[in-house]
Amino acid sequence: MSVRRALWxxxxxxxxxxxxxxxxxxxxAERDLRHQRTEWAMVGPHLPDxxxxxxxDLVMAGDVLRARRMPEDAVDYYRAALLRxxxxxQVLNRLGxxxxxxxxxxxxxxxxxxxxxxxxxxxxxxxxxxASEYVMGNFTSAVYYYQRAVKLNKKMxxxxxxxxxxxFDLKNYEDAQKQFETALKLDPSIFQKxxxxxxxxxxxxxxxxxxxxxxxxxxxxRQHQDAMVIEWLGKAIETGYDIKVEMRGDSSFEGYLHxxxxxxxxxxxxxxxxxxxxxxxxxxxxxAE
Numbered sequence: 053m054s055v056r057r058a059l060w061x062x063x064x065x066x067x068x069x070x071x072x073x074x075x076x077x078x079x080x081a082e083r084d085l086r087h088q089r090t091e092w093a094m095v096g097p098h099l100p101d102x103x104x105x106x107x108x109d110l111v112m113a114g115d116v117l118r119a120r121r122m123p124e125d126a127v128d129y130y131r132a133a134l135l136r137x138x139x140x141x142q143v144l145n146r147l148g149x150x151x152x153x154x155x156x157x158x159x160x161x162x163x164x165x166x167x168x169x170x171x172x173x174x175x176x177x178x179x180x181x182x183a184s185e186y187v188m189g190n191f192t193s194a195v196y197y198y199q200r201a202v203k204l205n206k207k208m209x210x211x212x213x214x215x216x217x218x219x220f221d222l223k224n225y226e227d228a229q230k231q232f233e234t235a236l237k238l239d240p241s242i243f244q245k246x247x248x249x250x251x252x253x254x255x256x257x258x259x260x261x262x263x264x265x266x267x268x269x270x271x272x273x274r275q276h277q278d279a280m281v282i283e284w285l286g287k288a289i290e291t292g293y294d295i296k297v298e299m300r301g302d303s304s305f306e307g308y309l310h311x312x313x314x315x316x317x318x319x320x321x322x323x324x325x326x327x328x329x330x331x332x333x334x335x336x337x338x339x340a341e
Contacts, residue, residue: 083124095120102128107136111143114150123150141170145180152184160184175204179211186218194218209239220264232271243268262293269295273304281305282313289321 086092095116100109114129130147134140148163164181168174182197198215205211216231235242269284285308289295296318299305308314 083122086122091120092122095122099129102132105132105136107133107138110136111138111146114143114146118146118150118153123153126150127154141167141174141177144170145174145177148180148184152187157184157188161188173204175201175208175211178204179208179214182214182218186214186221191218191221195222207238209235209242212238213242220267221260225267229267229271232268236271236275262288262291265291266293266295266298270302270304273308281308282311282317285314286317289317292321 087096099113099117100106102110105113110129110133114126114133117123117126117129127147127150130143130150133143134147144163144167148160148167151157151160151163161181161184164177164184167177168181171177178197179201182194182201185191185197186194195215195218198211198218201208201211202215212231213235216228216235219225219228219231232243265284265288269281269288272280272284285295295314296309299309299314
């Protein structure tokens, strides 16, 4: 490892240490409680020593801790691994994703930027860098980095769904629909997944969330996926979106407007909202296939 790279790793570690200090009142208190539970008693004794453990073992320990939802502890092991001569870009990506889970996008972005500098053709790194920009509301930057990820790996559904979501937040519904459609072709279950590989859950406003769900219902209708149409319309109406008004005159929903399942959704929504469904504005028309 060069002196320059070593200094950068130390900076990352110091930042992580600063992160832990800032989070002491809540995160460290939560970690202390977690360390008193049975699960930690099962895991803790088998973890490698942070100072003497083999680099590969430290990375594996970080993966195990993150999978068990112990992100603060995972950060410790990824940080220790970075100081021991591992595949730096790979560990930086894992550390960055963990920091995103800890709601530290600035720290995460620094990790992803370094990872993409080390491996310029690492599609995962560019996607992760896009994710860090996205959670901070920098949608234009997110689009740029997601596009780089897609260019490097066109077969990854998550990259397309993430790019589509960033387009959606920029009100570019046409390009968003194209990316969502590609994502669905690559992985029909992509929009049922959660987490940072997912697409929309943590930043869309209720207004945008309803519109997003309606657009997904429209896409499912074009593909004749009846069950998905009803599921997405249900999610849209839960936000107060007036699906009945939006479905009228839309050829994609021909046959669904008077579907008994849709009528039940609308009836239940009216009951919940005191007899009225709150409209949130017209959904933009997407281009025909």
